[in-house]
Amino acid sequence: MLKNSNAKTVAGPGRYEALTGVYTIDPIHSMLGFSVRHAMISHVRGKFGAFEGLLKLDGYQPSRSEAHVSVQTGSLDTGIRERDEHLMSPDFFDSATFPLMAFRSTAVVDTGDDSFRLAGKLRIKDVELPLAIDLEFGGAGRDADGRDRVGFSGTATLRRSDWGLTWNAALETGGVLVGDKVTLILDISAVRADSESAA
16 A cells, blocks of 8 residues: 655645655566557557666756666567567567666656656667657655655657667568557656665
8 A cells, every 4th residue: 555645746846856866666566568569450568577777866856867777678578478489589689698678868858747758778689779758757655664655657669670670571461560669668666765775
């Protein structure tokens, strides 16, 4: 159970000041997912089961906040083992050679109404390119174990071919098996580091 604080509802320029601190992402209560078009008619959705991250939040100057996330590419799950093994093969992530992909922020822009644009660099395999993530602040509170938490949800869109993930197969009816555009879906719960130690 989470006891909500007033961090999301307080108006004015100091609304985020109490959130200032270092937070670790809680993978049990967070989700890193993706969606990509399949066979030109539907979407395949999946998620990564193993990841870790650090948020350095500056509530006084949100633009100085930082985010660092690493994801184990071999932990992806689309619900079909054969498809997952193909995605982990050299045709896509090549997880044996590149077990991690990583994101590091470079800028944060407050776009208003509890929304932010997080700019950064995403590294997949040996390619690192810019990526912008649209975030919404979900709230803050203290959980049943006395730990202070913050929550964010977000989305980002990328073209996998930019990172060298170019494998595809032509369809007899025209088009290709796997879409190039990938939507990333984030749902993050993070615990303040000092409250985690005290709990």
